[in-house]
Amino acid sequence: MFCEANISVLQINMFLDRLHGDPIGFSVLGIFIIEKNTILTVRGVRLYYHCVRIILVKLHVHLVFCI
Numbered sequence: 001m002f003c004e005a006n007i008s009v010l011q012i013n014m015f016l017d018r019l020h021g022d023p024i025g026f027s028v029l030g031i032f033i034i035e036k037n038t039i040l041t042v043r044g045v046r047l048y049y050h051c052v053r054i055i056l057v058k059l060h061v062h063l064v065f066c067i
Contacts, residue, residue: 025038
């Protein structure tokens, strides 16, 4: 049986291995690694772009009909 101290040491070792080890993600031809943060950033930028585009289209339609 593991005691609390052994579990804490294992968690610290796992953290340090992830910190200093190879990155976890998809390798693109060995040039760069696509990590979870990269995917979330790209999805967020695309969502923001589409929201702004929809708002600008509605604003443009409103301005055209007001003139």
